[in-house]
Amino acid sequence: MGSGSSTPHHFVLQKAESAFKAAVLIQRWYRRYIARLEMRRRCTWSIFQSIEYAGQQDQVKLHDFFSYLVDHFTPSSHNERDFLSCMFTEKRLLKDPEMEKYCDYESIEVPDYYTGPHVSFPLLPDHATALVEAFKQKKQLHARYVVNILHEARNHLIQLPNINRISTCYSEEITVCGDLHGQLDDLIFIFYKNGLPSPERSYVFNGDFVDRGKGSIEILMILFAFMLVYPKEFHLNRGNHEDHIVNLRYGFTKEVMHKYKVHGKKILKMLQEVFCWLPLATLIDGKVLIIHGGISDKTNLELLEKLERHKIISTMKYTKKPEKEKLVEESRSSSPWFPLKSRSVPSSPLRLSPQKGSRSASIPCSFIPNRKEISKRVRKSVQLELEKCRQQVGVSEFKVQEELPLLPPESELDSCDLEGVNYEEWKQVADILWSDPMPQEGCKANTARGEGCYFGPNVTEQMLQRHNLQFLIRSHECKPEGYEFCHNRKVLTIFSASNYYEVGSNRGAYVKLGRDLIPHIVQYQANRATHTLTMRQRISRVEESALRALREKLFAHSSSLLGAFKSYDLDGTNFITLSDWSAAVESVLHLGLPWRVLRPQLVTHTTNNMLEYKSWLNDLAKEQLSHENIQSSLLEVLYRNRSNLETIFRIIDSDHSGLISFDEFRQIWKLFSSHMNIDISDESICDLARSIDFNKDGNIDINEFLEAFRLVEQSYLEDKDSELKTSETSDSSCSSQGIH
Amino acid sequence: MGLQEIQKKIKDAFEVFDHESNDTVDVREIGTIIRSLGCCPSEGELHDLIAEVEEEEPTGYIRLEKFLPMMVKVLLERRYRPIPEDLLLQAFEVLDAAKEGFLTKEELMKYMTEEGEPFTQEEMEEMLSAALDPETNTIQYRDYLAMMVIDEN
Numbered sequence: 001m002g003s004g005s006s007t008p009h010h011f012v013l014q015k016a017e018s019a020f021k022a023a024v025l026i027q028r029w030y031r032r033y034i035a036r037l038e039m040r041r042r043c044t045w046s047i048f049q050s051i052e053y054a055g056q057q058d059q060v061k062l063h064d065f066f067s068y069l070v071d072h073f074t075p076s077s078h079n080e081r082d083f084l085s086c087m088f089t090e091k092r093l094l095k096d097p098e099m100e101k102y103c104d105y106e107s108i109e110v111p112d113y114y115t116g117p118h119v120s121f122p123l124l125p126d127h128a129t130a131l132v133e134a135f136k137q138k139k140q141l142h143a144r145y146v147v148n149i150l151h152e153a154r155n156h157l158i159q160l161p162n163i164n165r166i167s168t169c170y171s172e173e174i175t176v177c178g179d180l181h182g183q184l185d186d187l188i189f190i191f192y193k194n195g196l197p198s199p200e201r202s203y204v205f206n207g208d209f210v211d212r213g214k215g216s217i218e219i220l221m222i223l224f225a226f227m228l229v230y231p232k233e234f235h236l237n238r239g240n241h242e243d244h245i246v247n248l249r250y251g252f253t254k255e256v257m258h259k260y261k262v263h264g265k266k267i268l269k270m271l272q273e274v275f276c277w278l279p280l281a282t283l284i285d286g287k288v289l290i291i292h293g294g295i296s297d298k299t300n301l302e303l304l305e306k307l308e309r310h311k312i313i314s315t316m317k318y319t320k321k322p323e324k325e326k327l328v329e330e331s332r333s334s335s336p337w338f339p340l341k342s343r344s345v346p347s348s349p350l351r352l353s354p355q356k357g358s359r360s361a362s363i364p365c366s367f368i369p370n371r372k373e374i375s376k377r378v379r380k381s382v383q384l385e386l387e388k389c390r391q392q393v394g395v396s397e398f399k400v401q402e403e404l405p406l407l408p409p410e411s412e413l414d415s416c417d418l419e420g421v422n423y424e425e426w427k428q429v430a431d432i433l434w435s436d437p438m439p440q441e442g443c444k445a446n447t448a449r450g451e452g453c454y455f456g457p458n459v460t461e462q463m464l465q466r467h468n469l470q471f472l473i474r475s476h477e478c479k480p481e482g483y484e485f486c487h488n489r490k491v492l493t494i495f496s497a498s499n500y501y502e503v504g505s506n507r508g509a510y511v512k513l514g515r516d517l518i519p520h521i522v523q524y525q526a527n528r529a530t531h532t533l534t535m536r537q538r539i540s541r542v543e544e545s546a547l548r549a550l551r552e553k554l555f556a557h558s559s560s561l562l563g564a565f566k567s568y569d570l571d572g573t574n575f576i577t578l579s580d581w582s583a584a585v586e587s588v589l590h591l592g593l594p595w596r597v598l599r600p601q602l603v604t605h606t607t608n609n610m611l612e613y614k615s616w617l618n619d620l621a622k623e624q625l626s627h628e629n630i631q632s633s634l635l636e637v638l639y640r641n642r643s644n645l646e647t648i649f650r651i652i653d654s655d656h657s658g659l660i661s662f663d664e665f666r667q668i669w670k671l672f673s674s675h676m677n678i679d680i681s682d683e684s685i686c687d688l689a690r691s692i693d694f695n696k697d698g699n700i701d702i703n704e705f706l707e708a709f710r711l712v713e714q715s716y717l718e719d720k721d722s723e724l725k726t727s728e729t730s731d732s733s734c735s736s737q738g739i740h
Numbered sequence: 741m742g743l744q745e746i747q748k749k750i751k752d753a754f755e756v757f758d759h760e761s762n763d764t765v766d767v768r769e770i771g772t773i774i775r776s777l778g779c780c781p782s783e784g785e786l787h788d789l790i791a792e793v794e795e796e797e798p799t800g801y802i803r804l805e806k807f808l809p810m811m812v813k814v815l816l817e818r819r820y821r822p823i824p825e826d827l828l829l830q831a832f833e834v835l836d837a838a839k840e841g842f843l844t845k846e847e848l849m850k851y852m853t854e855e856g857e858p859f860t861q862e863e864m865e866e867m868l869s870a871a872l873d874p875e876t877n878t879i880q881y882r883d884y885l886a887m888m889v890i891d892e893n
Contacts, residue, residue: 025831439760594755
């Protein structure tokens with residue numbers, strides 16, 4: 001069709017059309033590819049966050065467990081009672097002369113062969129810079145200097161108010177940095193990119209300097225050094241991780257003990273006294289409020305300014321029951337030890353009251369005022385309960401006394417003093433350090449973290465108006481871009497630990513404010529490797545990591561999963577639908593993840609859209625187990641609870657010696673297993689303990705014990721293979737692979 | 741797949757972007773959701789779909805209760821199926837005027853940012869980061885496709 005003259009025109013049109021169509025096709029295809037990547041990225045993020053918060057919840061549960069023990073435990077024997085008091089007695093270094101003795105760094109000798117940096121006072125800018133350089137070269141600061149710096153830091157911090165007021169009049173610009181979490185590379189990068197602190201260059205570090213990363217102590221040393229050198233220009237806020245209880249779980253305690261084998265304990269003790277003196281907030285020009293977590297609808301700056309912040313050693317939650325009797329009622333119907341078996345944490349702290357006494361300050365507990373009256377009444381019935389479960393659990397090796405068990409002296413029980421700080425004040429601080437913003441209006445308890453609140457845009461608005469502020473800067477939450485505005489740009493989250501979850505997971509950022517108080521954000525990613533990866537590669541890598549973590553969690557719940565799957569397979573066909581798989585997994589893990597979206601990554605072999613669940617669980621186990629000679633159900637339980645176990649062990653090992661006796665180990669295990677509802681026979685525990693006690697001296701190195709169950713190849717384990725094998729053959733009940 | 745399963749699948753994907761947990765998502769994320777559910781609409785088709793589920797007075801948000809039935813229909817009718825590999829290859833070949841088996845960087849950029857439903861600069865950079873062979877500064881589209889296909893599966 002068409003005449004000769006229109007043919008070339010027609011041809012050109014056709015060609016243009018087909019080029020157009022081809023382009024659309026390619027673009028369509030590519031956009032879909034990117035969308036799928038984006039979905040994967042979001043899911044990966046959810047995985048990391050939910051696992052992180054689930055860990056947080058465990059921590060709170062653990063804490064509840066200890067509080068409960070202290071409240072109710074009536075040891076049936078002298079041994080038990082002593083053991084428990086040992087567990088909780090950590091006298092607080094309140095008195096100054098004691099403190100002075102503890103900070104005695106002068107007696108610590110620095111050997112001649114020490115090649116690390118030296119520090120002398122008064123500290124000069126060069127010293128601080130030298131520290132940064134030394135740490136860049138992986139040198140370690142000698143314990144003497146660490147203690148010295150901590151001592152001076154504390155002296156300085158004591159003079160500071162709760163809310164640090166600074167101004168842009170003095171220095172041209174102020175740089176605010178968020179969480180660093182022990183990632184020394186990021187701090188070094190910030191100083192490299194933005195410049196070292198100076199009278200013209202102010203810095204505010206908004207908490208969470210430690211835990212998780214491997215350079216926590218080095219970061220602290222650098223930050224404290226600069227704070228001492230430039231007291232007017234260098235400012236620190238307290239974060240929720242500047243807390244020794246949180247440190248027990250999240251790695252800082254471990255790092256210190258590992259790097260400072262002789263003086264670590266001293267350093268840790270001193271840190272408790274330094275962290276509590278960190279200011280709670282910083283206020284720039286009276287207009288920009290910087291706090292680590294957030295606010296609540298009750299946040300009151302006047303109250304915050306007046307309270308004695310150093311009395312709040314830890315902001316970890318301590319639950320309290322409304323009345324003792326109610327608790328006994330509940331305890332009868334469900335678990336004898338601890339009524340709250342569900343994953344959810346109580347949504348609001350129950351009624352609390354002032355504390356008295358001098359016991360462990362490390363675990364704040366609270367008691368109702370008329371406890372003495374009620375307690376006698378209640379004690380009897382509680383004892384009955386406890387006797388029952390003690391028998392269940394087999395704590396019968398302790399001699400059961402004929403008479404009513406003696407209670408620890410009242411002074412011990414009415415313990416944990418937050419003298420001079422009432423609940424309201426404690427909550428003000430907890431809210432500042434733990435809260436997160438949410439898009440919805442209102443203010444509700446932060447169930448993900450177990451502390452603080454979720455606060456909405458109206459809460460922010462009210463706060464700003466009440467105190468005539470312009471906006472808030474906070475940290476506390478990891479953001480893919482290192483920062484995020486919300487609440488109509490009135491709240492800025494700034495997070496400075498890049499690659500926090502995994503290499504490539506997120507950028508870090510810091511914000512600069514000049515006289516105009518307009519925020520200028522700078523982003524970075526402190527790992528060159530990520531720059532050379534394509535988006536797909538970056539996402540895949542982070543995703544791999546997230547999925548690995550998720551599979552570990554799935555494995556740790558194998559038994560419960562099996563039960564859940566079976567409930568969907570009533571005919572015993574050994575198959576379930578993929579839909580049922582999703583429902584079952586959520587019902588066991590409670591992570592709130594989009595399982596149907598994740599499923600293709602987690603379930604790879606299906607027949608007719610049905611899953612043979614037993615072999616799926618077996619595949620999981622195969623992947624996770626590196627040594628078949630370890631009883632897998634035991635492994636599963638230990639694995640699920642390994643971070644809890646470690647925390648408990650560290651608390652019990654109160655002299656931080658790294659050793660606990662055989663007996664202590666068994667006692668701990670019994671208390672712990674009955675609380676966590678673990679069903680493991682005594683014999684298995686004994687066998688296990690025996691096989692790990694290699695030198696047979698009745699002592700177990702905590703680290704060795706935990707290492708034994710890590711899924712990383714440990715060379716010593718290969719040596720001990722033969723010993724482990726012999727213990728395995730003696731216990732036939734659990735010798736097959738996990739699934740029965 | 742039963743109707744219920746389809747609905748649950750859609751809800752799960754929707755929830756990933758429901759940041760306020762109130763069964764709404766930002767309209768700008770709808771494309772990602774639809775595509776992650778297996779569909780491959782063009783931008784134009786996407787706009788039509790959005791128009792179907794938007795509020796009378798657009799709020800910038802799409803509600804699940806409107807999205808769900810529409811999406812169910814799309815999935816049941818198997819609309820906007822993904823593009824078969826050979827068709828994609830043909831598309832590249834059409835653009836490869838000289839029939840040399842590759843496109844220069846400039847050629848690809850021109851087509852992708854000026855023809856069809858143009859890429860943004862970000863999209864263009866992203867595609868180049870994976871597709872461009874830095875040594876020759878060309879896009880060996882056969883290899884590129886092969887790699888992408890493996891990645892998809």
